[in-house]
Every structure is written in structure tokens, then in C-alpha cells.
Amino acid sequence: MEIKIPxxxxxxxxxxxxxxxxxxxxxxxxxxAQSELQDIVFIELPEIxxxxxxxxxxxxxxxxxxxxxxxxxVSGKIVKINKELEKKPExxxxxxxxxGWIVKIQMSDPAELETLLAPSEYKKVIQED
Amino acid sequence: MKERKTSLYKKHxxxxxxxxxxAGYRMPMxxxxxxxxTKAVRNSAGLxxxxxxxxxxxTGNDATEFINRLVTFDISKLKDFQAKYxxxxxxxxxxxxDLLVYNLGRKYLVVVNASNxxxxxxxISEHKKGNVEVQNVGEKYFQIAVQGPLSEEIIKGxxxxxxxxxxxxHAKEEKIEGEEILLSRTGYTGEDGFEIYGKxxxxxxxWDRVIKEGKEYNLSPxxxxxxxxxxxxxxxxxxxxxxxxxTTPLEANLSWVVSLxxxxxxxxxxxLRQKKEGxxxxxxxILVPGKRIPRHGYKILVEGKEAGTITSGTYSPNIESxxxxxxxxxxxxxEGTKVQIEIRNMVTEGEITGTPFWKQGTIKKxxxxxxxxx
Numbered sequence: 001m002e003i004k005i006p007x008x009x010x011x012x013x014x015x016x017x018x019x020x021x022x023x024x025x026x027x028x029x030x031x032x033a034q035s036e037l038q039d040i041v042f043i044e045l046p047e048i049x050x051x052x053x054x055x056x057x058x059x060x061x062x063x064x065x066x067x068x069x070x071x072x073x074v075s076g077k078i079v080k081i082n083k084e085l086e087k088k089p090e091x092x093x094x095x096x097x098x099x100g101w102i103v104k105i106q107m108s109d110p111a112e113l114e115t116l117l118a119p120s121e122y123k124k125v126i127q128e129d
Numbered sequence: 130m131k132e133r134k135t136s137l138y139k140k141h142x143x144x145x146x147x148x149x150x151x152a153g154y155r156m157p158m159x160x161x162x163x164x165x166x167t168k169a170v171r172n173s174a175g176l177x178x179x180x181x182x183x184x185x186x187x188t189g190n191d192a193t194e195f196i197n198r199l200v201t202f203d204i205s206k207l208k209d210f211q212a213k214y215x216x217x218x219x220x221x222x223x224x225x226x227d228l229l230v231y232n233l234g235r236k237y238l239v240v241v242n243a244s245n246x247x248x249x250x251x252x253i254s255e256h257k258k259g260n261v262e263v264q265n266v267g268e269k270y271f272q273i274a275v276q277g278p279l280s281e282e283i284i285k286g287x288x289x290x291x292x293x294x295x296x297x298x299h300a301k302e303e304k305i306e307g308e309e310i311l312l313s314r315t316g317y318t319g320e321d322g323f324e325i326y327g328k329x330x331x332x333x334x335x336w337d338r339v340i341k342e343g344k345e346y347n348l349s350p351x352x353x354x355x356x357x358x359x360x361x362x363x364x365x366x367x368x369x370x371x372x373x374x375x376t377t378p379l380e381a382n383l384s385w386v387v388s389l390x391x392x393x394x395x396x397x398x399x400x401l402r403q404k405k406e407g408x409x410x411x412x413x414x415i416l417v418p419g420k421r422i423p424r425h426g427y428k429i430l431v432e433g434k435e436a437g438t439i440t441s442g443t444y445s446p447n448i449e450s451x452x453x454x455x456x457x458x459x460x461x462x463x464e465g466t467k468v469q470i471e472i473r474n475m476v477t478e479g480e481i482t483g484t485p486f487w488k489q490g491t492i493k494k495x496x497x498x499x500x501x502x503x
Contacts, residue, residue, distance in 0.1 A: 035147060038147075038158065038159055038162070038163055038354060039162055039163045039164045039354075039446075041420045041422070041444040041446075042419075042420035042421060042422075042444070060473070062420060062421060062422055062444070064163050064164075064354060064358065064422075064443055064444060065158075065163075065354065067422065067424070067473070093162070
């Protein structure tokens, strides 16, 4: 199956994506991650207002095959969570980069974006996996 | 060890399956979605490649006696072309493997788990006694399963024969596309269904024919993900998870596959002693309302104290709840007992329940042979 790695997004080695939006980012898991997890049944979302550091576990994704954490791609404050996922966690499987977004984080240190991976770099990560 | 491929490997790639390593084989985990595939089997039919399973043939004048010493069920009771699910034990009464034994008249076919095929073959060969020949024929045969309420319609079209008289846990010789196959009314899903054994070289041809016959019945190819979910909805054991060399069939709620009245078999003395003294723990079904999944190795608590361990768990979209199996200390094995499961540092409530979890399976109609005796 062809794994989608859209241009214009940034990635982490833990298979999260981040999209720059105003003062912050939207974050979710990549197509590769959702295809590895397969049917997602449940997601535990963080609280709005929670302060997080880059690399902190901010959500738990329960899938049939396994359970995994979502790590904050950047440091900052959780300003939005995708409530729709509580009823329809399968959106992450169907549309990981758009309606399947998980959190929005207001960045405290925009320089951290430099530490994230470009699409071509992320492609190398999944080829090694 | 080099990863093995089944003779249907190309078919899985053509169908865009996501492939994983399982028991040394490159196998399809899913084609579309585990949940959709599970639903197809419950509502219409699903097609599985189970060629990774091992097959061992036993022939010779003393074959019946020989196998009877190795497995717990009295296979001398099997009529020609009848099959039985049973287990093979070590001297300590622990389960070496769970398997199917077919009496095919002049020979026995023993179908074993993929991960155990070398171990089983070696064990059986080492215990050879009398006039018997044991052959590992796993590579020679493919195996596919068609499971679901509409599977009879599909297979009927492929073999061009009436199958209404073929009873559950019975087999017959048939032909598909002119090729000889062994057609068995068995499965691992709780639905009516068939397992087909044939020569590996003909696997693709037969797979294609079954797919073609299944078109109008909504036959869906299914991967290992659906297979695991379906068996768990039925409370069927998975070797390595729910049963191991450290568990006995009495503990595993498998006394219905044990003939303690049989003259002798390896492990019998241990089972007799265990029966007399009483088992200390038992494999049970646990219903865990909600979507948090109890997984292999998680602790089971009763009133805050550790009382057992989860061996398998999943979320069932058909039951709309998380379900699990696990060993729990007596006397907490009684149905209705409230338990708590530690799921990632959070205590989740559950209840001991009878299996199957899924009670509407079409297997029921024809299952007189497999009814649990306990």
C-alpha cells in the first residue's frame, strides 16, 4: 500500500505530523502510523489548557492490534482537541492528515520546528522501519 | 530464519493486503479493515489463507494406537473422515499444541499451529512406536478457510455438489477446478464454514475459483487480524497466549477434549491428580465494558488483590465491548464475579462471563459434535 507523506507538513521520528497554523501547530499521526495500528477503537485526549513539553505523551491511541502514545511535536499549550474523535476514532484511519487531526498546540518555542523532519527525511525514517 | 511465504502470497499482494510476519510466515494482517472483515464473516462470508498451519501425516498399522498415546481425546472413536479438536501434552500435563486430528481412513492428518510445526513433528517422531510412519507435509499442502453463514452456498458452487449432508467436524474428498481437495466442515470463527486442503501448486487456481463463486455472496478476504478477533469473540484458545506448555487442558477449560477414561496418554497421570486435587486457576472469559483494551499480561484484580492475568484481549465491534480471556485463581472463576483490570495504571471494571461472547454464531445449528461437555 502506498503510504501518503504530504508536502508542507513536518514530521517526527515517532510518526506524528505537524501543520503550522498561526501561532501554533495542528498535530496528528501519519498515514504510516495509522496503517501500522489498524482499526483504532478509542483515543484518550488531553485537557485543553494543559502545558506540554516537546516529546511529552499527550494522548493514548487504542487500536485493535496495539496501544500507542501521541507525543507532543512541540512545546506549548493545548488549545484545541478534536472532540469528533471521541465518537469517531476511525477518522484517524480514514483521513489521518485532515479530519483525523488530534490536537492543536500553541507553541512556546517556535525554534523547535527546526528539529522536526521534512517529508523527504520522514520518508527515510519509514523506509528504515 | 528466512521468512516463509505461502503459495497464496502473490494473491495477497494483488489484493493490497498489509502484510506482517507471523510464526515465520509473511501473512496478511488485513485487506480492508479488521472490523469490516470480522463483520463480513458474521453476516456473509470471509476467505482466509491458513496455509501457514502445519500438516503432519501419520500412517501404518499402529497409527491409531500411536496417536492415541500422544493426544488427550480418544481418537479411536473417530469414524472415517471425521475430525476432532484436541491437545497434545508433555509429561507435566502442559499443552505442547492444540490440533485437529482427521481420520482419513488409511491415514491420519494432524493439523497443527504454524509456530509449533517443527516442535510437534519432532515430538511425534521421537515418540514413534510400532508400525508407523510420520511425515511433515506442511509445505506440500495449502489450506484456506471459507467462514460465515453463506459459506455453504459458495463452496457448493465451487465443488458442484450438495453439501447439506456434510456434518460439522466431518470431511470429504471433492474437486475444485478439476483438482482434488479435502473439504472439511470446520473452522475457528464460530460460524458455519469450511476448510480446504489441497496441493500447494494448485492453491492460486482454487483461491481464484472460490473468490469468483463468492462474488454474489459478498465474500471478503480476511487477514489474521479478523481471525484473531473472531476466535476471541468465541472464546477459542490461541496457542502461545491462552494455552502454553505451562497450562493444562483442565485449567484451560478444555476438559471436553480430554478422554480420561482412555487407557493411557502422555500427561494423563498429571491430569488425574489435578482432577482429584482440584485445579487452582481457570481460564475464563471477561467482559470489560467500554473501549479500553485489556491485553496479554495485564493483571486481574479481585477486591484490589491480584488474582490472575489476562492472556488475550481485544475490542469487539460485534459485541460493542472490550472482551478478554485470562487465568484467574479459584474461587473467583465463577460467572458474575466482579474483577478489576489494570489498564495502563487505570483500574477498569470487568465481569467473569461464560464464553462464547458472541452467541449468535451459525455454528450452533451443526455443532452437536463440538458441544462443550463441562
